[in-house]
Amino acid sequence: MRAALLSEYHKDFVVDTVPDPEITAPDDVIVRVGAAGFCRTDIHMWDGQFDAMQKGAGVGLPFICGHENAGWVAEVGAGVHHLSVGDAVLLHPMATCGYCHFCRAGEDMHCTDSFFPGILAPGGFAEYVRTNARAVVPLPPGLTPVDVAPLGDAGITAYHAVKKAIPYAVPGSSTVVLGAGGLGHIGIQALRAMSATEIIVVDRSPAALEHAREWGADHTVLAREDRSHVADVRDLTGGLGAQVVLDYVGEGGAERDAVEVLGAKGIDFLVGYGGTLQVKILEEGLFPETSFVSCIVGPYNELVELVRLAARGSVRLTSTTFPLEGINDALHALDEGRLVGRGVLVPNES
Numbered sequence: 001m002r003a004a005l006l007s008e009y010h011k012d013f014v015v016d017t018v019p020d021p022e023i024t025a026p027d028d029v030i031v032r033v034g035a036a037g038f039c040r041t042d043i044h045m046w047d048g049q050f051d052a053m054q055k056g057a058g059v060g061l062p063f064i065c066g067h068e069n070a071g072w073v074a075e076v077g078a079g080v081h082h083l084s085v086g087d088a089v090l091l092h093p094m095a096t097c098g099y100c101h102f103c104r105a106g107e108d109m110h111c112t113d114s115f116f117p118g119i120l121a122p123g124g125f126a127e128y129v130r131t132n133a134r135a136v137v138p139l140p141p142g143l144t145p146v147d148v149a150p151l152g153d154a155g156i157t158a159y160h161a162v163k164k165a166i167p168y169a170v171p172g173s174s175t176v177v178l179g180a181g182g183l184g185h186i187g188i189q190a191l192r193a194m195s196a197t198e199i200i201v202v203d204r205s206p207a208a209l210e211h212a213r214e215w216g217a218d219h220t221v222l223a224r225e226d227r228s229h230v231a232d233v234r235d236l237t238g239g240l241g242a243q244v245v246l247d248y249v250g251e252g253g254a255e256r257d258a259v260e261v262l263g264a265k266g267i268d269f270l271v272g273y274g275g276t277l278q279v280k281i282l283e284e285g286l287f288p289e290t291s292f293v294s295c296i297v298g299p300y301n302e303l304v305e306l307v308r309l310a311a312r313g314s315v316r317l318t319s320t321t322f323p324l325e326g327i328n329d330a331l332h333a334l335d336e337g338r339l340v341g342r343g344v345l346v347p348n349e350s
């Protein structure tokens with residue numbers, strides 16, 4: 001098959017012919033890739049930031065990235081009876097065991113015996129990818145692989161935080177969404193579909209804020225160097241501070257904005273990363289009884305829920321497609337901030 005190989009860090013990907021993946025276990029599934037989202041994590045891999053983690057797992061270069069995959073079932077192991085060749089599917093990023101404590105609790109991301117295509121196993125920047133049956137979400141009619149591939153990581157990550165926030169984002173509450181990019185644009189739409197909370201979106205990009213209203217924001221606030229946006233956000237909450245913050249940025253000062261816009265009993269859901277969270281325990285933690293909750297991707301069933309929202313038209317992805325051979329265009333466009341929406345590679349058209 002053709003695959004885009006990361007052969008050397010900081011060098012362009014090389015499209016070459018490699019052996020097809022093979023069924024190795026009864027629950028394995030081989031998927032013909034129809035769409036693979038190009039994620040910022042792929043840039044971190046291209047940078048070599050995953051080198052130690054990959055070496056620890058016995059994985060080296062050349063490597064096939066791509067962990068936001070959708071396509072059509074091409075082959076199934078002998079133990080897979082609920083999928084047929086040709087079914088259109090979206091893949092949960094983790095291929096899990098089904099037997100461990102966390103799998104039995106529905107906590108797929110914490111499975112103790114999993115493999116992770118695109119991070120620690122060959123991924124979807126190729127004509128075919130191997131996963132297992134527990135990762136496969138059948139697509140309802142009307143949705144194609146290219147419509148949904150980035151939901152498999154960016155989408156489910158954004159949605160998982162929204163799902164945790166819903167019990168607190170009651171009518172009359174204020175929810176501050178930090179970041180209206182790849183994750184934020186899905187988070188805002190999901191939040192709007194599921195809650196009557198007042199949504200306040202903060203971003204550095206005026207263009208992103210324009211779209212945020214279409215996605216469901218009630219208010220938009222431009223993030224500024226002098227941090228005066230914090231006072232603007234607090235004004236929009238009637239001076240009391242927000243009940244909920246969804247931080248899809250997690251660096252560059254957003255992590256501090258989150259603390260300062262929270263009101264009493266407020267909850268900060270941490271999704272973006274890179275920064276350091278500093279909280280004055282007495283003044284900003286104990287007295288207002290604030291909470292800080294970490295979020296990592298999300299469980300299988302939440303990906304099914306997100307696909308249902310997409311099928312209803314409640315969540316729409318903004319994306320730009322590239323052929324497999326165009327992978328370096330996708331890489332540089334994302335790296336240089338020129339990309340409109342999510343970059344999606346299309347190794348097979350249908």
Ligand SMILES: [Zn+2]
Nearest residue numbers: 039041153154
């Ligand atoms: Zn990703």
Ligand SMILES: [Zn+2]
Nearest residue numbers: 097100103111
């Ligand atoms: Zn497990």
